[in-house]
Amino acid sequence: MKAPLLSVDKIEFEKISVEANPEFDGVFSSELKKVEFNYKGSRFFRSVGLSYPDDQLEDPKFFSFTLNLVLSQENQKSEIILPYSVDVKATAYMRYNADKHKGADLFRAVRATGYAILYGSIREMISNLTARGPHGLWMLPAADFNSAAQDEAQQDEKDRQEGLAERQSIDDSDEKNEKKPKKASSIKRSKTSNRSLE
DSSP, X not given: OOOOSEEEEEEEEEEEEEEEOTTOOOEEETTTTEEEOOXXXXXXXXXXXXXXXXXXXXXXXXXEEEEEEEEOGGGSOTTOOOSEEEEEEEEEEEEEOOSSOXXXXXHHHHHHHHHXXXXXXXXXXXXXXXXXXXXXXXXXXXXXXXXXXXXXXXXXXXXXXXXXXXXXXXXXXHHHHTOOXXXXXXXXXXXXXXEEOO
């Protein structure tokens, strides 16, 4: 069996909040053994962050991808009553084991994998916890993050190129002033986005 080009080494949950909504009076499906809930019009919010070591700015190999998913009653229209409010934050640590992908293609692969792994893990965590809740098991809907991964990867590559240019500028300035280069920070972070899941 061939080792995957992009492997997930570890998944961490940094925050898990699941709170039952006493105002929910929806239906529990005994056939499906879960809460019947139509997500149409529900407002999901997500924030994401991608990090990699600063000393890998030229050729990143190790990544941490964080997804924070919030589905809260206070963010909904008045006619939508959620069975639970959830706020879960998880991070996947990944390693790229090849040289096949570079630049935006690599960032897209990392983000697409991160979204798929973390959203699936968050869905499972919420299902497990709500199965013991007063309204019964609640499963989040399926979601496709491919276009988000594509768009965000373009910005990741732009940030990486700017980081390289900034490093080169510092190196050039230090050469002129005959000073030692400043020590780089240990982590390169992309901008965090906060968007609706819809």
